[in-house]
Amino acid sequence: MAAPTIKSRIPAKAKKGEIIEIKAQITHDMETGQRKDAAGKVIPRKIINKFVVTWNNDIVTSGDWHTAMSANPFVTCYALATESGKIKLAFHDDSGEVYEQVSEITVE
Amino acid sequence: MAKKVEGWSRRDVLAAAGIGCVAMAAPKMAQATPQEADDLVKKLIGGAAPKEGKVQLKIKDVAESGAAEPIAVSVDSPMSAADHVKAIHVVAEGNPAPGVSSWFLTPKSGKAEVAFRMRLAKTQVVRAYAVMSDGSVWMAKQEIKVTIGGCGG
Numbered sequence: 374m375a376a377p378t379i380k381s382r383i384p385a386k387a388k389k390g391e392i393i394e395i396k397a398q399i400t401h402d403m404e405t406g407q408r409k410d411a412a413g414k415v416i417p418r419k420i421i422n423k424f425v426v427t428w429n430n431d432i433v434t435s436g437d438w439h440t441a442m443s444a445n446p447f448v449t450c451y452a453l454a455t456e457s458g459k460i461k462l463a464f465h466d467d468s469g470e471v472y473e474q475v476s477e478i479t480v481e
Numbered sequence: 482m483a484k485k486v487e488g489w490s491r492r493d494v495l496a497a498a499g500i501g502c503v504a505m506a507a508p509k510m511a512q513a514t515p516q517e518a519d520d521l522v523k524k525l526i527g528g529a530a531p532k533e534g535k536v537q538l539k540i541k542d543v544a545e546s547g548a549a550e551p552i553a554v555s556v557d558s559p560m561s562a563a564d565h566v567k568a569i570h571v572v573a574e575g576n577p578a579p580g581v582s583s584w585f586l587t588p589k590s591g592k593a594e595v596a597f598r599m600r601l602a603k604t605q606v607v608r609a610y611a612v613m614s615d616g617s618v619w620m621a622k623q624e625i626k627v628t629i630g631g632c633g634g
Contacts, residue, residue, distance in 0.1 A: 392591035453591030
């Protein structure tokens with residue numbers, strides 16, 4: 374599988390106290406470990422098991438994901454705009470890899 | 482969108498052709514039961530007794546596809562430091578594993594709402610639980626009919 378790519382929609386500007394919407398999607402098979410390949414061998418599980426949104430390194434929202442999350446997970450969550458800085462989305466893979474994307478936001 | 486990703490395109494094709502039933506047979510034998518879902522909920526929320534209300538589960542009555550069904554959970558809460566939602570747990574009664582996802586919110590979340598797409602193996606009841614900062618637990622549940630994901634289930 375090609376390296377996962379993360380797409381997100383996060384506003385670049387917000388007013389202090391505004392609740393912003395964060396939409397994010399990562400390309401990932403989210404292989405459940407329940408399927409078999411053509412030879413009858415079980416395809417090992419490989420999913421994103423954790424998703425973390427941080428704003429200037431403070432955790433906003435996180436999620437523990439299980440096999441019932443769809444392939445190419447597409448999620449929406451929210452954040453309260455308090456100060457300008459960086460919003461980081463982190464996707465933790467079963468393999469131990471962490472895929473991240475950082476967006477800048479200006480809060481006025 | 483998902484068509485280009487290896488593996489999923491194959492499943493889509495199989496499911497569409499109806500041969501998918503063969504591939505789906507194995508997980509079908511190991512499906513969770515409402516009892517297993519209850520056990521998982523106990524683990525997630527402890528001894529608290531969930532009350533119905535406050536939680537809104539936005540999900541269709543009939544799923545278009547069991548592979549990626551949009552679901553949104555929102556909870557009535559001011560999300561202040563004193564009164565906020567700490568966790569949202571989504572549990573499926575009829576999937577191979579009952580856990581779908583657990584979300585941990587903070588006052589910085591601003592709004593107690595999350596949305597994502599989930600897999601549904603067959604027609605089943607989906608439940609959402611919200612754990613509040615005062616320790617109370619609220620829930621909502623809804624049945625969703627699945628025709629493609631579960632081979633006509």
